[in-house]
Amino acid sequence: MGWSFTGLGSEIFFSQIRKPRPADAQSWWYLPYDQLNLDLLPVHDSVGIVLVESEKQAKRRPYHKQKLCYILSNMRHFALETQSKDIPVAYVVTDGQYDEPLRDLTKEFGTINMLRAAERELRTTLAPLIENGSIVEHPHSGWLTPQAWFTETVGFEPPFRMDRFYRRVRKEKGWLMEGDSPVGGKFSHDADNRQPWKGEHPLPVSPSFEMDEIDDEVIEFINHQFAEHPGDARLNHLPTSYADHRRALDFLSDILQLFGPYEDAMTKDSRGLFHSRLASSVNIHRVLPQEVIDVVVAAEAPLNSKEGYLRQMIWREYVHHVHEVTDGFNRLEVETTTPPNRAAGWPIELEHDQASHPNHLKQNRSLPMAYWGQPSGMDCLDWAVESVMDEAWTHHIPRLMVLSNLAQLMDIEPRQLTDWFHAAFIDAFDWVVEPNVLGMGTFALGDAMMTKPYVSGSPYIKKMGDFCSSCEFHPAKTCPVSPMYWAYFERHKDAFAGNHRLAMTLRTLAKRPEEKKQIDRDTFNHVTSILGQGKSLASQMKL
Incomplete structure (x- = not known):
């Protein structure tokens, strides 16, 4: 060397x-x-x-x-x-x-x-x-909040919950505040920010950037030195110079008006909708977090959009503090397992890792090649993966409610899913990807960060996206997602016993007829087997 x-x-x-x-x-x-x-x-x-x-x-x-x-x-x-x-x-x-x-x-x-x-x-x-x-x-001056604000409101030990920290930051910084009270009378406008996209407004066009000789040389170098890595090497949609990042920051003003109502929406018409795509710029500090905050606070935009964006920036601070105080979760007492490899299913040789990693539900299936671009037959998953393979990015709802949700329902080993996000996403670094995937996208940390797992059946995906109309599976008749949802809770019901947030779900599960539970199990086995073989799901699957 x-x-x-x-x-x-x-x-x-x-x-x-x-x-x-x-x-x-x-x-x-x-x-x-x-x-x-x-x-x-x-x-x-x-x-x-x-x-x-x-x-x-x-x-x-x-x-x-x-x-x-x-x-x-x-x-x-x-x-x-x-x-x-x-x-x-x-x-x-x-x-x-x-x-x-x-x-x-x-x-x-x-x-x-x-x-x-x-x-x-x-x-x-x-x-x-x-x-x-x-x-x-x-000290790293790029963070907006000292660790003391986190430990004084959240503590050093789980369960970690964001709300008190969020309010502390808003009050200390004075962001969207009138004295000690939030502008508009409440701290959260989440209820206003859950609209599906129905084509009501013109869609923004995300910035593209003129490449220079440095970009061209880097692309040639990566294609030569890292030919075995996934994805296409291109930079025309990514900022690399100081001027590029200024333009990327300007785009925030273009989309902020409608960011709030549609921040949870998904559509095949637009990968980004009204998301700014600034996380990659901010996470390498080509754009400083405070610069983003200044634009949001000063903007002439609806309060729910401004508060929704501030919440994401404060969440960024929050997960950083969680990662730091737990030493990357190494100080937590959680169930752990050792994954078979750290390549997330991609065919490449890496150094072997003997370390154990959080896995509260003891999920142990390997990540299928559907997450690397092999068609699965499910439009929602294939659309999200196509976005990742093409742009190394998709916004937070496809990450959480499609990519992570389906991986959970298939009992994918959490570290493999985390490694996939870490490798595949342009804005992923350990301090942000591990809390978001191990703590939220999966239930690998138990209730350390979330009171219950973020999983759903097909109704949520149908409501917040427009994939079902073009998918070969009918959302209510043949789609495998809802049966897999019930199969997930049947497999892990003992782990969730006593969780008051899941009491209604578990009561409904207990009343579910045995013949439907058998269909749920058969669906889970079929989906995991077919995708595990790198094949697309058969449209004739009977549910």
Whole structure:
């Protein structure tokens, strides 16, 4: 293993990057792949920036090619933008992990500073360098809330519930507040934000971006070096330069008016509807969270849209705190299992992982290739996966109520589903994907984050989406989702006994005729068997 100040197959970029000298700056700051913003730094005089590309990290999972392109192109654009401000940049490439070049650089450049890494994985990798003083860790200024606000309202131990934290943040920040009272008289406008899409308004067109030679070179590099990874390498729909991210932020103003009512809606006419798609920009700090908040608070938009968007930004803070105080759930006492592999079903060889992971319901089925683009025969699932394979993205309701919901109903091992989200989604990092999938998208943490699992039958998907009209399955007669829903509760009813939020569901289950329960079991077995073989479901399936 080794590292250098140049990279093969990237001559255009490295011809523009100047190799710095240690004396070019009084203090050197390592900015990871998700801290690409100089405004995060606590000092700005005579600073130098260290950026590291790690091939080993990029091959840690079967990352979507677009995710790799996005991170790499943003790092390179940020490096050139920083250098254009006469700030020295030490840009290094390693076939190992991040610690190797940083350890060597400290011998030449002296102590290197960094903001606390958002991802637990990176903190673990760099912990020895921080412990021996080679790297000095500083607070991460990109978060909007201190951990104390979380621990004082939610605590250090589960169950973790968001409401008190949400109210604390609104009051402390004064967002949509009149003194100590919320504007409009209530903190939540969720009830106003559950409308299905019926085509009432013109659909927004999400931004596209003109690619430059850096983008082109990155795409060629990824296609060559990571040919075995899923997805298509393209960047015309993703922001990579500073100017691109300003345009991405401007799009928020275009969609905010109608974001609230339709934030839970799904339609084959538009993958994004009125969602801003800003999570990928914010999670690597090309757009700062506070910039997003400023746009929302100042906007001339309906209160339910503004509150709904603020709620998502505060949820982002919340899951980060949950992940931090539990050390990535390693401090929680929960049922665990060891997954067979960490490739989420993608045919690639990865380092074997012997660690155990949360799995409250002891679900153990492998993720089917339907999640990597093999047609399943269910329009809702195939539409959502097509969006992910094409754009490495879909909004939060397909993630929760289609992709996660169906995986739960099929008893997919939770870590495999989490690994799939982590690898396939452009905005996924451990601190956000693990709470959202292990804690909410599945019931892997038990009631640590949610009082009950987020699962549904076909009525919810039919109500909030428009897939059923074109699907080969009839939503009330032949669709497998509702029978699988009841089969799920029958299999796991002992785990849910005593859960008052599920009392009505379990009473209904107890009254369900045995012949229907047999159909439920047969449907579950058929679906998991067919999809497990990489085949599409037969339309003749009798329910």
